[in-house]
Amino acid sequence: MRFIFITVLVGLQSLLSVVAQPLDYYFSDTIKFNPDIAKPSEVLGYEVGEWHVRHDQLVEYLRVLAKQSERIKIETIGYSHEKRPLLLLTISNKEQLENIDAIRKNHIDKLNSTEQKHSDPAIVWMGYSVHGNESSGSNAAMLVAYYLAAAQGEEIDKLLANTVILLDPSLNPDGLARFAQWANSNRGAVLSPDPMHREHVEAWPSGRTNHYFFDLNRDWLLLQHPESRARVAQFHKWKPNVLTDFHEMGPNSTYFFQPGIPSRTHPLTPTKNVELTNELAKFHAKALDGQKQLYFTQESFDDFYYGKGSTYPDINGAVGILFEQASSRGHIQNTANGVLDFSQTIKNQLTTSLSTFDGALSNKLALLNYQRQFYQEAKKLAKEDDFKGYIVSADGDHQKFSAFLDVLKQHQIETYPLQENFKTYTVGDVFIPLEQPQYRLLKALFSEQTTFKDNTFYDVSGWTLAHAFNLPFEKLGSTRNLKLAKQPWSPSQTKQQKNLETAYAYGFSWRQYNSAKMLNFLLSEGIKARVALSEFSAATKTGTLQFELGSIIIPAGVQSKPQWLQVLNYAQNHFDIDITAIQSGLTTQGIDLGSRFMQPVEAPKVLLVGGEGVSQYEVGEVWYHLDKHLGIAPTLVEQSRLPTVRLENYTHIIMVDGRYDHFNDPLTAKIKDWVKHGGVIWGHKRGAKWLLDNQLLKASSISSKEMAEQFDTTNLVYQDRDKLSAKQRIAGAIFATQVDLSHPLSFGLQRSLLPVFKNSTWLLKPAQQPFVTVATYTKAPLMAGYSAPENVAKIAENASLVAHRYGQGSVIAMTDNPVFRGYWYGTSKLLNNALFFGALLTEQGR
Template identity: 40%
Template sequence: MSFPSVFASLGRALCCCVCLSLPPITHATSLEAYLGYPLGEWHVRHDQVNGFLEKLAAENPRVSLETTGYSHERRRQLTAVITSPTNQARLDEILADRAMVKQGKAQPLLVIWLAYSIHGDEASGAHAALALAEQLAHSQESWITELLDSSVVLITPSQNPDGLDRFANWSNSYRGIAVPVADENHKEHNQNWPAGRYNHFLADLNRDWLFLRHPESRGRVALLHKWQPQYVGDFHEMGHNQSYFFQPGVPERTHPLTEKRNQQLTDKLANFYRQALDAKQQAYFSRQGFDDFFYGKGSTYPDINGAIGVLFEQASARGQVQDSQYGGISLAKAIDNQLTTSLAALKGAFQLRQELIGFQTDFYAGKGKPGKQGRLISTQGDRQRLLLLADLLSQHGVVYRYLAQDVKEGKQIFSSSDSLFIPTEQSQSVLVEALFERRTRFEDPTFYDVSGWDLGSAFNLVIVENFRPGANEISPDAPVFQQQAPAEDTVALLVDWQQSGAAPLLAQLHRDGIAVRASVKPFTPVASDRPFAAGTLMISTAQKQMTQETLLPYLTNLAGQFEVNLVPVSSFASATGIDLGSGDFVPLKPVKALLVSGRGTDATEVGEIWHYLDIEIKQGVTLVDSDRLARVNLERYTHLLLADGNYDHLDDALARKLSEFVEQGGVIVAQKRALTWLNKRTLLRNTVLEEGFYKQQFATTGLGYDEKDALRARQAIGGAILNWQLDPAHPLAFGIPSATVPVMKNEVLGLSDTGEPFVIAARYPQNPLVSGYLSGEYQRAFGLSNALLAEPKGRGVVVGATDNLLFRNIWLGTEKIYANALYLLPAAMSR
């Protein structure tokens, strides 16, 4: 029988393999009755997921619900809390006990958290979660009643509500009704850009467990720290031509901070999945393909928080049915496999509960009381970045203190307004080490994701290790924002551009029609001993839109809203440097940006730019798909933004249109592979050096076939942190307090040097590697090469960056470069 006819039969009874694995359910509202069809016949939407959980909780004393907030699109995230009625009646007591876990106090209750479909188009998990919740709520099997008497099971069916709905609507729209179509070319199996994997801002939420830049992630991590589970199951899907994967992953690619005992328990638990899948004659594999390294994923973040995290990967039908090398895959079969391993996980965790509880207890033993020595950290004058760091640490349960007074350490003054202290010894000491670790040596240089991610680089922090504060030098209280009130004789107000709140403040001022200028040279106002760097904003009190009487209260209120310090001055004269009336204070124009999306563009990087403009600096941005760009009137826009991607489908006519846009004063801001297209179309004069050029640096003569994978690993840049050496006088470097700034590099790409003066804004230093893996060949090749440029073209400019300035929206240290390209560079270069 051919694949299509096999799947046609499956399509007429899609739920049978799921239903056969469940015991009979006799209650008022079964899952099938609630949906109105057998589970798996259609892809469930998030509202159906929530609706069934609410129905289940209303009808069954074993079930209650936990809300962990809302997605960007305001979909509520629910987790089913399933345990015995007796335990349900004492959940407050149980949670009080769980709060003692980090103090190393043994808690006999087992908590298991099974979480599904963090990638919205990996939907079999969400379906299996509903079937599992129904079974646990109603089954009278002895092992389930025993499990629920001594355990709490948390089930989160949908960790990415926005992506799940995007995918469900796509798949349901294109499925065959009478005859499911298994052909991999069918539209049902090939989603349009950006696909359902991502959330609203096109972020991969399974890379956000450490960075917490999205509300879905913040809710998940809060749930983990509230319940402190000993076991976390993370259910995914992979390519349809594979079988089934569960951890352990590749042993040599486990992060060194993960205890060996963790991996030993992971392998013991795997015996339960092996047995369950063998009984169904379902092929599987482990110890290959996937690692346990980056702690920002759902299967590894638990490992650094006293739990055992386990990744499950099911072959995906990406619809109802699809041909595959394993005889075809259906949604129904995928659901059944996910349900099978979910039940096996519960059985394994229950049988090994004493070992799991013992591991968690030992993990936190002796770590409860914060020590007196640790990291002293400064955000270099940026209070907002300090508060963002503190908020991130709080969400991870990390203990920290603010400086209560200025402290001198070596030649550095650490201000109480921008510094904090993190004790090395504390309950989250291993997590703290993971957050700030810089590692450049690895047993196996193969990485499923990034090889470095330290917050010191991401936030561009100054850090002193092994600092011991005095008794009165630290405080639990955040520095209070204090605004200097402007006097009646104020002629202008100055804004230090280094502050994170300065860009959103500027965007709001432009929306309100307030004229703003920026300095392109440093200065010190008269009667002031405070110097101001290039990039400082100046708001004159003489405005067309407002009188001084209304302007000053308005500005004071706005500065408080963005927590930006306004410095009033009573004279346009300067003690040193340019006067405030100088032509070197250039007028800034409002930004009207167009972000290219759709075909060819990297969805996550488009999403990062979108998130930065919309959420972080409150700057509106127009998204236009690349296929529509030729029909758009570019005269309406000041900036055209290009994320990483393949733009080869765009033709010469569009290139001429973009060239004219720049010639007439427009700005193109492009990163990574977008530079390649610009260079090929003569929009960028500097030659882009691509992967083929750099791979010539590797000697391959005499390599055996068994060395092929090792060479491929050395030639990959999964994600390593490199330094950029900035030209501090260049407008793209305004507002950055240090001469070097770390960036995340995950693309084999560089820039040649034409020798044209005043174009290059940043280079890699001779020894660029900060953290992560970068082969010696690449380190030598990138050393002293160009990384950031601004090429004038007519009245406009093309900005090109070899790396992602906004990596996962956590790379706050280089966000200012993007803000400069939007606001300050065009004005500075038009002088």
């Protein structure tokens, strides 16, 4: 009995000790540190790895280091959605730090030089924990900063003399804070290694994502969030030679670093980039070998999608390196490789941080020369290309167009407005010349590639920016007769203030992107508005004006809010949308303003279903869209709480992709009754499938199983399973749909062709009755990205968007996510229309 007690006690002490490690656990005893520089434990009150560091603690420690060390300059480059500071530490020796602006300028100037000096420092960007629940990175960042601030000796002196290190300790502060709170609040004094323990199984939504549940590691190209915009601005300010991106993966894995799978590198990435990646890999292997740590390199992951932190550098003259550490997902966990503790995961990230420094130092001149050649080759490659650039139309929506151009500008891509009409393009549209430093990135953003050397993708295979914004564009083989502005496009800084005079009614177009946001504001302010279900022409002070389908009309005679005209004046100036005064209710052509085809609209009250089983990404994307682009605060309810919610308080329910396991028969009956009495329900992907399975949606489908079974598996061997899986899935491609422009769900669209983003194989068939199918895939629908020919043929001419009445309410279903990653401005208009005009449908489902 006494032996058992001692054994258990020793075991418990062992579990406790593995995460409370002193500095000599992390660093070699050959490294000497300046005793005047604070150790992490002296600020945090605990050893690194004993607890998950909170973001505020991380910020506090790094600011202490910056005060104590003459090697560190710290700045706040922006703020997260939750207003946490985004820190960037610039680290070098004292002499270089005192002259840092000149060093940065010299580094940028050398991109156009034919000569590189051996004395020029390499710029190394160290980025940690873009996924907040992969927190070993940010915890290791403290140790990296301490090493750079306090280490002494010839080795650190040489490093700091030959590099400028930019340290981004937390790429996702909001997610890191969320996860640290979870992991710390669910651990005990005696740690539990059981993977089923609550500490290791996060609640929905996880700390992987930012405030709006977005994966920030997919936002480097798209730039929809302040974290990404601040980071990319600094990236281009400095143009680093190496950028590291520290992640975690499943607990039962080991450690990964690139090069990754050679065949899954984007073809626009130069071969020399891959060679340098392999050179740096030798240093990581040596360092991990020295610590007897298991790792792998040329399997899994890829370097294809340029919107990831480890791949964006590759299209910008740098070398991006992805690191993936097996995750303890807490403080200690049993894994296939034995007990994994948090301290070990941190140590591995520190080890490869230091090996990155060694590799960058040894390959300094090669890295500097490569980057210089990368940008100098751009001009030559552009001249040799078979076209001169892209011409892009605003398509009548200057707000959406400005958002598109602003993304390009942040990537340092220059665009030039047309000064005269050209073919079908008009003044204000833009030409984007290939001949500019960002030649490769420009081609990547406009790529419509559909065939690939390797058809297996870790992330999306198509991301054409103009398609996402639903903007017509084409390649130009010649710029003859093209009259362009001398200066590149930049956002307008001045807005002319406009004031409305007394009139019979007022109207504005639904074409502009901010129209929906302005309408919601007006409705919320008590302004009564109607939507035109038919075109008409009306007299204004400047002449007769044509009003399109979906135009919003505000009759003066029905307004009851005091000073309502002042609200209109504020709105048109604030949202930058012209409101036109209409002189009479008798129109010159089409319906009159009192017509039955002028239907009242109401402010949406949206219930957004989330919770366990539902995609946190898609919930976040819808939430972000409603919040940012419409000014709507949805009520976010976990599906487990839905039975207790009074549905009559809402006009709309939105169901995104997910498993709706908590929807039992009583809840389903409750939702059906709510729709019958006037509610509007929207579902996309598996949200739409739930509508179909529960007979709210009167349609038929093609299942994902049926799509998968169309592939011939005869004579396949075991090693073919990944190739088969790659063919069966749609990793993320762009498809063309044909839209009924007369339908209320299409109001504001200018073309019947509407690109959609697709990453699901579940399909809807077109409805047999007319007026129910709003959008169908075209006969040859694949526009960009990879999809197996069998899938493309099956998708062709099937339905993308179906909508009909259900009792007094409406059911709307889409096979795809209209607000994917926040940048699909084109299809997001469909969701906007469902919110404001979804109750106006007239056709019953059968």
